[in-house]
Amino acid sequence: MSKKKSKEAEERLAEEGPETREEKKKTEGESPELEEALAEAEPAEEVEELVALRQELEEQKAKAAEYLDGWQRARAEFANYKKRIEKEQEDMIKSANGAFITRLLPVMDDFERAFQTLPLDLMGMTWLEGITLIQRKLQMLLAQEGVTVIETEGRLFDPTLHQAVTHEESEEHEEGQIIGEVQKGYKMGDKVLRPSLVRVAKKVSGDEGQD
DSSP: OOHHHHHHHHHHHHHHHHHHHHHHHHHTOOOHHHHHHHHHHHHHHHHHHHHHHHHHHHHHHHHHHHHHHHHHHHHHHHHHHHHHHHHHHHHHHHHHHHHHHHHHHHHHHHHHHHHHTOOGGGTTOHHHHHHHHHHHHHHHHHHHTTEEEOOOTTOBOOTTTEEEEEEEEOSSSOTTBEEEEEEOOEEETTEEEEOEEEEEEEOOOOOTTOO
16 A cells, blocks of 8 residues: 555544544445554554664664673783782882891891800809790791791802802802802892802912913
């Protein structure tokens, strides 16, 4: 049916009104044109409304996806921020602990020097055992904080771990090998708190020029 006929049928329906239409239904029935117009009018409105609803639904879906993406990015940024803050706090605590422990190291040196020079006639005395116990407790506290002694015996000189006090000629050691330790070095984890003070071997000079 053409659009012109459909429009004419709709106009006729509007002019007649509900009561006139009901009377005509009883007497002669509706014409085929009128019935077709009625059948086409309501579905067209429903289709338009459905299209509008679908369009609105797609818009809402797009907004929801945008909000979700933004929320996920914000969540990831916050998680990274939280990790960074926790790492910075952990590093600050370690740095503070390291600075404090470094100030305790001379006390450890004093203990070791005192026991190395202790007269034999004092060995076994009760008060000396008490001092020994204090030293062991201090060593245990340092170990709990991850503090370890830097190894030197038989090692080659490493400028990141050792500090050379002297370079001495030695036929018993290869060049660059540590001959002896002057002062112990310590590190906490991978961080050097204090390098070891060491004596380092060097190549023996030749006797060129001598008869």
